Amino acid sequence: MKIDPLVPPSEFVGLDGVTHLCTGGEAPWLKAQEEVHAEFARYKSAGFAGRAKVYERGERCRERLGRLWGVPPDRIALTPSAAEGMSYLARGLDWREGDNVVTTNLEFPSVAYAWRLLRRRGVEVRLVPHRDWLVSEADLLSAVDARTRVLAVSHVSFYTGQCLDLTRLSEGLRRTDTLLAVDATHASGVLRVPAGLTDLTVSSSYKWMLATHGVAPCYLSARAEARTEATSFGWRNLSVWPGQRAERAPDADVRPMPQRLEPGNPAMVAVMFLDKALEVLLRIGAERIESHARDLSEQVSAGLKRLGRTVISPEFRAGRSGNTCFLADDAKGVQDRLTDRNVLCWGEYGRVRVSTHLYNGSEDVERFLKALAEV
Numbered sequence: 001m002k003i004d005p006l007v008p009p010s011e012f013v014g015l016d017g018v019t020h021l022c023t024g025g026e027a028p029w030l031k032a033q034e035e036v037h038a039e040f041a042r043y044k045s046a047g048f049a050g051r052a053k054v055y056e057r058g059e060r061c062r063e064r065l066g067r068l069w070g071v072p073p074d075r076i077a078l079t080p081s082a083a084e085g086m087s088y089l090a091r092g093l094d095w096r097e098g099d100n101v102v103t104t105n106l107e108f109p110s111v112a113y114a115w116r117l118l119r120r121r122g123v124e125v126r127l128v129p130h131r132d133w134l135v136s137e138a139d140l141l142s143a144v145d146a147r148t149r150v151l152a153v154s155h156v157s158f159y160t161g162q163c164l165d166l167t168r169l170s171e172g173l174r175r176t177d178t179l180l181a182v183d184a185t186h187a188s189g190v191l192r193v194p195a196g197l198t199d200l201t202v203s204s205s206y207k208w209m210l211a212t213h214g215v216a217p218c219y220l221s222a223r224a225e226a227r228t229e230a231t232s233f234g235w236r237n238l239s240v241w242p243g244q245r246a247e248r249a250p251d252a253d254v255r256p257m258p259q260r261l262e263p264g265n266p267a268m269v270a271v272m273f274l275d276k277a278l279e280v281l282l283r284i285g286a287e288r289i290e291s292h293a294r295d296l297s298e299q300v301s302a303g304l305k306r307l308g309r310t311v312i313s314p315e316f317r318a319g320r321s322g323n324t325c326f327l328a329d330d331a332k333g334v335q336d337r338l339t340d341r342n343v344l345c346w347g348e349y350g351r352v353r354v355s356t357h358l359y360n361g362s363e364d365v366e367r368f369l370k371a372l373a374e375v
Helices: 033-044 047-069 082-092 116-121 137-142 166-172 222-227 268-284 286-306 331-339 362-374
Strands: 076-079 100-104 124-128 148-154 179-183 200-202 216-220 323-327 346-348 351-355
Touching (some): 033 047, 033 268, 047 076, 076 082, 082 148, 082 179, 082 216, 116 124, 286 323, 286 362, 331 346
Parallel strands (some): 100 124, 179 200
Antiparallel strands (some): 076 216, 200 216
């Protein structure tokens, strides 16, 4: 089956003659972002009125994020990184000795190690092992007990590309007090992200959401907000402006979401870039992008098997994502030799990750497989 790109590669910077299959590491840049930078420059130089225009773009971005994730926009904060969003729970919950966190031993560091300081307070971090590179939702839920405060996972694995079933995890936690925290960095923008099933969903923007570093949207449920305290404070998340005027009082109330997680200004130029990227993603539609990516993933996987490569990504469709991964002892070397042939993948930690997104098609898969056969 021939699959055409959903967005022409010509709409991105630097893709002429290049097969770009490394969005899981860094996405290419939309040419349309040039006008966003120029717009920001005009606002930046326009004083108070310009600042107001920048904030308007920020609220539009928040509204578009709500549409993408299917949650109220006022429950989404614009944090600086996915690590910061995940760490909010580690800092903000009232942890007690004997509590535990459940995650996996195949997790990204910002999820696996967000809780490291809690060990000093007698909190256990349970690393559920993978089984032949796949993580079982049943194993995760089996590790949860009455003292589990948080189940923290990536929606899509950075290492294998496995897409976890958030519905199953959410339903499995329904009769517990455990919060479900999800890093959607390798899902948001390419798969549908049901943030409303979670208590916290955070995502970087520089990968599948086609934006850049400096802003990571973070959804926080009303339940999680009620159970946590803000631990970082500034003019934006405290009720001091304009109420207190110039003189400080002994204390100030913390504002509710979304400012609760925004003690200072978000990186507003990065927010404007994200807003533009979301315009593209929403125009095409999350369901269509998801189907496109999974179709291409199946083609990549089938081709890798024909070449005798060991694929560690799931074979069942619901477990697939935009990332298809295979083992390689010399993963960095494979990456570099493919780069010499103008095929961009991501190789590290003993595996090569092949990322297919909306600007890719079957011809990209064929060029990749041909180049891989040569290296």
